[in-house]
Amino acid sequence: xxxxxxxxxxxxxxxxxxxxxxxxxxxxxxxxxxxxxxxxxxxxxxxxxxxxxxxxxxxxxxxxxxxxxxxxxxxxxxxxxxxxxxxxxxxxxxxxxxxxxxxxxxxxxxxxxxxxxxxxxxxxxxxxxxxxxxxxxxxxxxxxxxxxxxxxxxxxxxxxxxxxxxxxxxxxxxxxxxxxxxxxxxxxxxxxxxxxxxxxxxxxxxxxxxxxxxxxxxxxxxxxxxxxxxxxxxxxxxxxxxxxxxxxxxxxxxxxxxxxxxxxxxxxxxxxxxxxxxxxxxxxxxxxxxxxxxxxxxxxxxxxxxxxxxxxxxxxxxxxxxxxxxxxxxxxxxxxxxxxxxxxxxxxxxxxxxxxxxxxxxxxxxx
Numbered sequence: 001x002x003x004x005x006x007x008x009x010x011x012x013x014x015x016x017x018x019x020x021x022x023x024x025x026x027x028x029x030x031x032x033x034x035x036x037x038x039x040x041x042x043x044x045x046x047x048x049x050x051x052x053x054x055x056x057x058x059x060x061x062x063x064x065x066x067x068x069x070x071x072x073x074x075x076x077x078x079x080x081x082x083x084x085x086x087x088x089x090x091x092x093x094x095x096x097x098x099x100x101x102x103x104x105x106x107x108x109x110x111x112x113x114x115x116x117x118x119x120x121x122x123x124x125x126x127x128x129x130x131x132x133x134x135x136x137x138x139x140x141x142x143x144x145x146x147x148x149x150x151x152x153x154x155x156x157x158x159x160x161x162x163x164x165x166x167x168x169x170x171x172x173x174x175x176x177x178x179x180x181x182x183x184x185x186x187x188x189x190x191x192x193x194x195x196x197x198x199x200x201x202x203x204x205x206x207x208x209x210x211x212x213x214x215x216x217x218x219x220x221x222x223x224x225x226x227x228x229x230x231x232x233x234x235x236x237x238x239x240x241x242x243x244x245x246x247x248x249x250x251x252x253x254x255x256x257x258x259x260x261x262x263x264x265x266x267x268x269x270x271x272x273x274x275x276x277x278x279x280x281x282x283x284x285x286x287x288x289x290x291x292x293x294x295x296x297x298x299x300x301x302x303x304x305x306x307x308x309x310x311x312x313x314x315x316x317x318x319x320x321x322x323x324x325x326x327x328x329x330x331x332x333x334x335x336x337x338x339x340x341x342x343x344x345x346x347x348x349x350x351x352x353x354x355x356x357x358x359x360x361x362x363x364x365x366x367x
Contacts, residue, residue, distance in 0.1 A: 010107060010300045014090050016135045017109045017298060021088035024128060026111050029087035031072045037062040039071055046071070046257045046283055051096050053103060065094040070295060073112050074283065079290045084115035090300075110277075110297035114284070117292045119228075122261055122279070123235045129265060129277055129296045130241035136303060139268035141244055142275075144206075144232075145251035147259055148225030149213065153199060156219045157192040167196060172252040176200045202249060206233045209247040225260075232261060257283040261294070267306065274302050316342035318356035320349065322363040333360070 018028075037054050040047060046068070053065040066072060069091050077085050088111040095106055111128065113121050126144065133140035150171070154164045163186045170179040176197055183193040195216065202212050210233065213226045229247075236245055251262050258278050265275030277296025284293050317337050321330055330346065337344040345354065 008304075009306065010304050013136055013298075013300055013303055014107075014109050017132055018088065018090065020131055020135060021111050021128065024086075024124065026086045026088040026113075029073060029089045029112075031066070031069070031076070031089070031091065033092070034063045034065050035072055035075075037064040039075060040064055040067060043071055043257075043283070043286070045254055046280075051103075053094050066091075067093050067095050069093060069108060069110070069297070070112060070280070070283075071287075074114065074287050074289060074293070077114055077289070077291075080115065082116050084113055084117060084121065085291075086113050087111065104301075107300040108297040109300050110295060112293060112295035114289075114293040114295075115291045117294060119231060119235075122294055123232055125277070125294045125296065126232065126236065126261065126263060127239060127241065129263060129275055130236075130239075130244055132296075132298055133244070133265045133267060133275060134241070136274075136298075136306070137267045137269070140266060141246060142241065142263055142265050143246050143248040143251060144229075144261065144263045145247065145249045146225050146229040146261055147253065147255055147278075149222060149229065150249060150252070151255055151259075152219050152221035152225055153195065153216075156222065157195065158186055158188055160186065163188070168252045171200060172250050174200055174203075174250050199249065202247075204246055204248075206237075206245060206247050228260070253278055255282075257286070263296070265296075265298075267303075270302055270306055272299075272302055274299050313355040313357045315345045315354065315356050317344040317358045317360060318351075318354065319344060319346045320359070320361045320363055321346060322348060322365060324364045325362055330362070333362070 022028075037052065040052050052067050054062055057063050069089055073085075073087060073089075088109070090107070090109045092105045092107055094103060096103055111125070113125055126142070130142045133142060150168070154167060158164070163182070166182045167179065170176075170182060179196055179200060180193070183189070183196060188196070195218065198216070202209055210226065210230050216222070233245075236242060251264055253262050257280055259281050260279035262278030263275075264273045267274050275296055275298050277294070279292070279294045281292045284291050319330070319333060334344050334346065345356075347354075
């Protein structure tokens with residue numbers, strides 16, 4: 001049995017998440033710390049950062065410390081009709097930190113479902129994303145979007161890729177003022193401009209948002225995407241996570257790789273997004289796979305100190321002994337405390353940096 005008192009906060013979170021994913025049949029996936037650099041060059045737009053730590057192998061091949069886990073899982077999998085590869089992982093990735101702008105070792109725990117996936121699989125993964133946040137804190141929110149809704153809206157207004165890229169940047173920031181400027185620049189007027197301006201303000205509780213989306217007469221592709229999102233929400237409404245879920249179309253991922261459902265997770269007290277996930281069929285196709293895929297990652301490094309119990313001491317008992325102390329007696333004392341579930345350390349003098357709750361000094365010479 002694991003005594004969780006001696007786990008670091010992030011270790012406790014990882015243990016709980018691994019138990020959660022394993023109970024749903026996700027199998028552990030272990031990989032090397034590095035991959036061939038070519039894998040990341042071909043898919044650099046998929047990465048959070050295009051800066052990668054590289055080095056030469058003994059045979060001269062250029063390798064990289066992995067900045068991403070999903071690419072490695074896709075690379076090492078295979079397509080099997082009717083079969084889904086369901087895996088979870090706890091891995092360090094190496095990226096430039098957003099706060100320090102220096103390379104950092106970042107711990108991620110997450111899962112991937114790749115293969116012949118359907119609505120149930122999307123629902124299961126999104127539900128597990130919500131459950132993951134729930135294992136960390138009771139105060140959380142999972143924000144969901146659908147890139148098919150956004151792409152079909154943009155295609156119906158102006159197919160120009162530069163225009164769409166600029167609009168997506170505004171949507172990500174919920175910047176309605178700049179959005180109007182872009183519409184003027186690309187001569188998007190009337191109903192199209194109004195649709196975009198209305199779309200910026202559509203976020204919040206799922207039922208309200210879906211009602212607004214259905215009121216927009218955009219295109220058959222738009223309605224199809226809204227129907228898909230609505231079907232997912234109908235399933236989530238029957239779970240304990242219903243009140244923790246909102247819809248927000250400012251979640252904008254690279255549509256060259258992502259499609260369909262995407263989502264972010266937030267926890268009260270942590271200023272950054274702690275969970276990222278979504279559907280990435282396009283990435284699989286780009287890498288020569290016929291399968292579909294969806295997954296997410298929890299950024300455990302952001303949770304190192306979150307909710308950690310602050311202890312007033314390092315050990316329960318400090319035993320101080322000297323050379324004349326009988327070893328069998330010392331061992332029996334240590335064992336008696338351990339048997340009671342207490343932590344104990346032995347020293348030959350009083351340490352300056354160890355905090356203890358109880359002191360037991362058994363030295364014969366206590367000067």
